[in-house]
Amino acid sequence: MMGFWWRPLGVLAGVLLVALMLWAGSGWVAALGFLAGIQAFVMLRRLWQEYRLARWLESPDEVEPPEATGTWGDIFYRLQKLQRRQHASRSELSNALEQFEHAAQAVPDAMVILNGSEQIEWCNPASRKYMGLDCERDRGQFIRYLMRQAYFLDFLDAGDYSRRLVCKSPVNRELTLSLQLVPFGESQKLLLARDITDLERVDAMRRDFIANVSHELRTPLTVVGGFVETLADAPDLPAAESRHYFNLMLDHTRRMQHLLDDLLTLSRLESDDHAFKDEPVNVPEMAQALKAEAESLSRGRHRISLRLDSDAWLKGSLQEIRSALGNLVSNAVRYTPEGGEITLAWQVRGGEGAFSVTDTGEGIAAEHIPRLTERFYRVDRSRSRETGGTGLGLAIVKHVLTRHGARLDIRSTPGKGSTFSAVFPAQRLEAAAVAPDAATPLPERSRAAG
Numbered sequence: 001m002m003g004f005w006w007r008p009l010g011v012l013a014g015v016l017l018v019a020l021m022l023w024a025g026s027g028w029v030a031a032l033g034f035l036a037g038i039q040a041f042v043m044l045r046r047l048w049q050e051y052r053l054a055r056w057l058e059s060p061d062e063v064e065p066p067e068a069t070g071t072w073g074d075i076f077y078r079l080q081k082l083q084r085r086q087h088a089s090r091s092e093l094s095n096a097l098e099q100f101e102h103a104a105q106a107v108p109d110a111m112v113i114l115n116g117s118e119q120i121e122w123c124n125p126a127s128r129k130y131m132g133l134d135c136e137r138d139r140g141q142f143i144r145y146l147m148r149q150a151y152f153l154d155f156l157d158a159g160d161y162s163r164r165l166v167c168k169s170p171v172n173r174e175l176t177l178s179l180q181l182v183p184f185g186e187s188q189k190l191l192l193a194r195d196i197t198d199l200e201r202v203d204a205m206r207r208d209f210i211a212n213v214s215h216e217l218r219t220p221l222t223v224v225g226g227f228v229e230t231l232a233d234a235p236d237l238p239a240a241e242s243r244h245y246f247n248l249m250l251d252h253t254r255r256m257q258h259l260l261d262d263l264l265t266l267s268r269l270e271s272d273d274h275a276f277k278d279e280p281v282n283v284p285e286m287a288q289a290l291k292a293e294a295e296s297l298s299r300g301r302h303r304i305s306l307r308l309d310s311d312a313w314l315k316g317s318l319q320e321i322r323s324a325l326g327n328l329v330s331n332a333v334r335y336t337p338e339g340g341e342i343t344l345a346w347q348v349r350g351g352e353g354a355f356s357v358t359d360t361g362e363g364i365a366a367e368h369i370p371r372l373t374e375r376f377y378r379v380d381r382s383r384s385r386e387t388g389g390t391g392l393g394l395a396i397v398k399h400v401l402t403r404h405g406a407r408l409d410i411r412s413t414p415g416k417g418s419t420f421s422a423v424f425p426a427q428r429l430e431a432a433a434v435a436p437d438a439a440t441p442l443p444e445r446s447r448a449a450g
């Protein structure tokens with residue numbers, strides 16, 4: 001800032017020197033005239049520069065910034081620097097705001113900013129989807145007038161910022177929301193709404209699953225417990241009677257064993273660390289083994305045939321595919337009355353490999369078909385139990401097929417029979433190997449056929 005003074009002081013000293021010289025040479029009138037002239041010039045110049053400055057300050061973005069030399073040049077330069085700095089920070093601020101706005105618009109959760117009187121100051125597009133709010137239309141509106149549900153008003157009144165309100169969306173009853181209020185600034189609040197429909201569904205499934213497993217285990221456990229008590233209370237029961245009880249206990253124990261086996265299989269299929277094996281699977285050989293398994297389960301009560309229209313192999317997990325197809329075969333035997341026909345077939349159609357099991361059994365009404373692969377879903381609970389079913393077989397099949405990019409096609413006519421097909425995509429098919437040596441393991445488990 002010291003530099004500011006040198007130039008005007010230098011000019012002043014020069015002017016005074018010239019005035020003194022004039023005084024000495026031409027007398028005081030000339031010196032005073034000179035000083036008056038300089039004064040008038042300085043005043044006029046200052047007036048002009050002040051005018052330019054005022055004009056520029058009035059509309060700095062439209063009018064060119066004034067330029068000058070000397071002290072005024074310095075002042076103009078500093079002002080321009082200030083203006084540039086202000087411009088830069090203003091554009092930085094508006095960039096940051098723009099980015100915030102973009103981010104808030106992209107956030108999948110609904111965000112509503114409320115002022116101290118609970119009027120909407122701003123909201124993002126997700127608030128329309130979840131709460132029916134429109135940022136343009138509803139800005140300045142009281143949130144209480146727009147969302148009048150009693151539970152929501154109670155939530156606002158409670159002002160408990162640690163609490164979350166779980167409720168149905170007022171605009172879409174199929175969505176479950178979790179609402180939260182977050183205070184900020186002087187008296188503002190941020191209302192957040194998150195879609196927790198999937199979480200709720202998973203939670204409900206978990207609860208149902210536990211209830212189902214408990215229910216499935218309770219019956220055989222009660223039966224076995226009852227027989228054990230009977231046998232303990234009457235140790236002298238005739239041998240035939242006690243053998244009957246032991247056989248029943250064995251049946252129920254096997255039932256529990258099957259249930260636990262299926263539960264473990266499902267849990268292994270679901271766990272991420274369960275490595276997926278991609279090995280060659282000799283389907284024609286497996287089909288022969290499955291036919292033998294069907295015959296053993298049927299014990300001569302059904303006519304069983306196998307149609308091998310292709311010698312193609314599959315790529316995938318031998319054990320999983322074996323278990324899935326085994327479940328389809330076991331179901332066909334269990335749900336087909338005596339004298340019925342069961343046909344296993346392996347064919348390649350339209351580039352896809354289809355292993356199908358057709359039976360002339362009881363069939364399934366159309367409304368049940370989409371739900372058959374749900375855990376514990378059964379059309380006829382007692383028929384399933386009588387035949388050793390756990391209600392988990394088709395859930396396992398669906399899991400295995402999904403892991404192989406395959407699908408389960410179910411066609412059925414009540415009273416006539418059903419066809420369950422596991423359809424594998426072309427990329428899972430492999431040409432038959434020249435010397436197949438991968439032995440198909442024996443049946444993993446056999447359910448008792450009814």
Ligand code: ADP
Pocket residue numbers: 327331332335336359361362363364372373377378379380384385388389390391392393394395418
């Ligand atoms: P379950 O152990 O009860 O057989 P699954 O998951 O294997 O359980 O099958 C689910 C339900 O689908 C069965 O309870 C049965 O009602 C029906 N189902 C499965 N396969 C057949 C079939 N081949 N014929 C008729 N109904 C079947």
